[in-house]
Amino acid sequence: MADLLDETGDLELAGPAATQSGAPLYRQLAAKLRAEIESGSRGSNELLPSERDIAVHYAMSRDTVRKAVRLLEEQGLLYSEQGRGTFVAPSSVREMSRFLDSFSQDTEKRGGVAGQTIVLVEQLPANLAIAGVLKIEPRQTVTRVKRIRTIDGAPVGIHDTYLVLPLGAAFTAEDLVRSGSLYRLLATRFGLNAAEGLESLSSVAANAEDASQLGVAIGAPLLLCERITLSERRQPMEYCEMKYVSSYRYTTRVNKFSQK
Amino acid sequence: MADLLDETGDLELAGPAATQSGAPLYRQLAAKLRAEIESGSRGSNELLPSERDIAVHYAMSRDTVRKAVRLLEEQGLLYSEQGRGTFVAPSSVREMSRFLDSFSQDTEKRGGVAGQTIVLVEQLPANLAIAGVLKIEPRQTVTRVKRIRTIDGAPVGIHDTYLVLPLGAAFTAEDLVRSGSLYRLLATRFGLNAAEGLESLSSVAANAEDASQLGVAIGAPLLLCERITLSERRQPMEYCEMKYVSSYRYTTRVNKFSQK
DNA sequence: GAAGCATATTGGTACGTACCAGATATGTCA
DNA sequence: TGACATATCTGGTACGTACCAATATGCTTC
Numbered sequence: 001m002a003d004l005l006d007e008t009g010d011l012e013l014a015g016p017a018a019t020q021s022g023a024p025l026y027r028q029l030a031a032k033l034r035a036e037i038e039s040g041s042r043g044s045n046e047l048l049p050s051e052r053d054i055a056v057h058y059a060m061s062r063d064t065v066r067k068a069v070r071l072l073e074e075q076g077l078l079y080s081e082q083g084r085g086t087f088v089a090p091s092s093v094r095e096m097s098r099f100l101d102s103f104s105q106d107t108e109k110r111g112g113v114a115g116q117t118i119v120l121v122e123q124l125p126a127n128l129a130i131a132g133v134l135k136i137e138p139r140q141t142v143t144r145v146k147r148i149r150t151i152d153g154a155p156v157g158i159h160d161t162y163l164v165l166p167l168g169a170a171f172t173a174e175d176l177v178r179s180g181s182l183y184r185l186l187a188t189r190f191g192l193n194a195a196e197g198l199e200s201l202s203s204v205a206a207n208a209e210d211a212s213q214l215g216v217a218i219g220a221p222l223l224l225c226e227r228i229t230l231s232e233r234r235q236p237m238e239y240c241e242m243k244y245v246s247s248y249r250y251t252t253r254v255n256k257f258s259q260k
Numbered sequence: 261m262a263d264l265l266d267e268t269g270d271l272e273l274a275g276p277a278a279t280q281s282g283a284p285l286y287r288q289l290a291a292k293l294r295a296e297i298e299s300g301s302r303g304s305n306e307l308l309p310s311e312r313d314i315a316v317h318y319a320m321s322r323d324t325v326r327k328a329v330r331l332l333e334e335q336g337l338l339y340s341e342q343g344r345g346t347f348v349a350p351s352s353v354r355e356m357s358r359f360l361d362s363f364s365q366d367t368e369k370r371g372g373v374a375g376q377t378i379v380l381v382e383q384l385p386a387n388l389a390i391a392g393v394l395k396i397e398p399r400q401t402v403t404r405v406k407r408i409r410t411i412d413g414a415p416v417g418i419h420d421t422y423l424v425l426p427l428g429a430a431f432t433a434e435d436l437v438r439s440g441s442l443y444r445l446l447a448t449r450f451g452l453n454a455a456e457g458l459e460s461l462s463s464v465a466a467n468a469e470d471a472s473q474l475g476v477a478i479g480a481p482l483l484l485c486e487r488i489t490l491s492e493r494r495q496p497m498e499y500c501e502m503k504y505v506s507s508y509r510y511t512t513r514v515n516k517f518s519q520k
Numbered sequence: 521g522a523a524g525c526a527t528a529t530t531g532g533t534a535c536g537t538a539c540c541a542g543a544t545a546t547g548t549c550a
Numbered sequence: 551t552g553a554c555a556t557a558t559c560t561g562g563t564a565c566g567t568a569c570c571a572a573t574a575t576g577c578t579t580c
Contacts, residue, residue, distance in 0.1 A: 024532080024533060024534085025533075025534070026533075045493075045494065050560060051560085051561070052560090060535085061534060061535050061536070062536090063533095063534070063535070063536085064533080064534060064535080066561085066562090067533085069561095076456070079455070079492075079493075079494055080560090080561060080562095081492070081493075081542085081543085081560085081561075082541070082542050082543080082560070082561045082562065083541075083542035083543035083544075083559080083560050083561065084542085084543060084544085084559095084560060084561080085543095085559090085560055086561080087494070090395070090494050090495075092395070092458075092488070092496070093456075093458065093490060093494055096458045096460075135350075195339070196336070196353075196513060196514060196515050197513070197514045198352075198353065198511065198512075198513055198514075199511065199512045199513070199514060200509050200510065200511045200512075201461050201509070201510040201511075201512070202483050202504075202506060202507070202508060202509045202510065203483040203484075203504070203506050204463075204481055204506060205480070205481045205506075219479065220465070220481075221463035221464055221465045221480075221482065222463055223461060223463040223483070224463075228352075230353060232339075232341070233305070233339075233341075234305065234339055234347070234349050234350050234353055235350075236352070244462075244463070246462060246463050246464060246465075247462070248462060249460050249461070249462045250460065250461040250462065251458065251460045251461075252458075252459045252460075252461070252512055252514070253456060253457070253458055253459070254456060254457045254458075254459060254512070255456050284562080284564085285563075285564070286563075286564085310529075310530060310531080311530080311531070312529090312530085312531095320564080320565085321564060321565050321566070322566090323563095323565070323566085324563080324565080326531085326532090327564090329531095340530090340531060340532095341531075341572085341573085342530070342531045342532065342571065342572050342573075343529080343530050343531065343571075343572035343573030343574075344529095344530065344572080344573060344574080345529090345530060345531075345573095346530090346531080
């Protein structure tokens with residue numbers, strides 16, 4: 001039996017349905033398992049103790065253990081097979097996980113220093129195209145933010161985003177600089193939180209403006225990523241057009257989702 | 261209260277834990293809800309009956325209802341809010357769901373006719389790069405399949421894939437033609453099923469060979485998508501390099517996954 | 521009319537039990 | 551020694567109960 005069950009298992013148990021310690025029990029367990037896995041104390045494809053054993057050890061329900069395992073499975077850290085057990089996913093799988101991170105978070109994960117140059121922040125009436133994707137009335141006011149993103153000082157991408165803010169809400173380039181992150185600014189100031197995004201990727205040749213801003217030749221291949229970000233209520237809150245230089249890699253994990 | 265609860269609710273109930281009708285109960289319910297949503301009988305952001313009401317109506321446990329709702333939430337069809345209820349996601353969200361489809365399935369969903377021209381099928385020893393990403397010994401035999409993919413007859417992409425087959429296994433171009441789909445061939449003949457994939461996207465300029473095969477100019481921007489496909493045991497089973505013309509759009513849905 | 525508060529409703533978490541289904545090890549018998 | 555049945559692991563599904571937490575609603579109060 002594995003190390004996991006030799007430990008004390010003090011999860012700061014908070015009693016049935018009483019999550020005094022902040023996070024729900026199953027998330028606490030998931031965090032503990034995640035830490036163990038990421039610390040490297042568990043090798044690739046290593047067999048975990050059974051759900052029943054973990055439950056007994058931590059004095060919790062098997063259902064709670066299953067929730068934790070589910071969570072880590074969705075994140076690509078574990079995988080289960082009926083009749084065999086639950087295993088640690090190979091590190092190559094774990095390393096490439098992608099979420100709806102902001103550019104900053106995404107870059108930090110890769111070990112780079114993210115920076116940005118704000119080109120413009122303006123309010124303007126939406127044209128037909130923008131209104132269409134954002135599901136709003138044409139000529140309704142939207143906020144446009146155009147930035148050049150840098151990694152370790154070198155320009156790697158152009159972000160051009162159109163935001164739907166609450167009526168009358170607005171901010172300036174100074175606000176954005178002070179906040180540091182656009183997503184943080186939206187969350188703290190307007191209560192706007194991104195729930196999920198729809199992305200479309202293709203390639204495009206750099207035009208004259210792109211070329212000068214990114215320091216590449218006109219006609220150079222760029223990765224074009226368009227995103228519609230949805231709020232928690234599934235209302236489009238942002239349309240973003242991102243162009244990246246050829247060296248920038250965008251990684252994603254696609255799950256097989258079988259109807260069985 | 262919505263239509264859902266006015267129906268008879270004959271889900272071919274199979275009794276507790278007795279899934280005689282084939283699929284598990286929660287999947288049957290999910291399929292029913294999905295059908296209702298996709299038929300358009302439920303509008304965007306429409307409120308569903310509460311989990312408890314659905315459970316009573318279908319004479320099943322609330323837990324089973326929750327599993328069905330979870331499934332549809334993961335697929336972007338529903339979203340829930342504590343204290344408010346569960347709602348139908350806007351159609352724009354539903355339309356853009358992406359899974360680990362084969363190129364054929366993906367194209368059919370978009371209403372096109374997928375075709376392919378097989379350029380070569382060969383067995384060869386893996387070089388260092390291929391062996392590295394596939395986590396095998398250098399010079400171990402891999403199978404290479406290179407194809408030109410077409411939509412409605414026009415070439416849109418080049419697929420160049422390296423496969424790790426069971427010892428001694430092999431197939432020819434004729435086998436592939438007869439099967440129609442590479443994934444189907446791998447599943448039926450070698451029992452290889454894809455569980456998930458790791459993709460990396462960037463842009464690249466077309467070289468002379470690309471240009472002639474895709475009918476574009478040399479230097480034209482292409483979408484470069486590299487994928488490592490993992491088997492159910494999370495062993496790399498395929499490395500695939502795909503280059504697409506600029507008009508091809510690759511869509512994906514990114515979920516916010518908060519640590520909370 | 522506006523503000524404050526109690527209450528009912530909703531999803532979220534956690535407990536428990538039971539049985540099914542796939543995989544593996546164990547044994548027995550030919 | 552080999553083939554086949556069996557016991558027993560594993561995760562998967564389904565049932566039930568209870569309570570917490572966030573939201574919405576109605577009522578009271580000012």
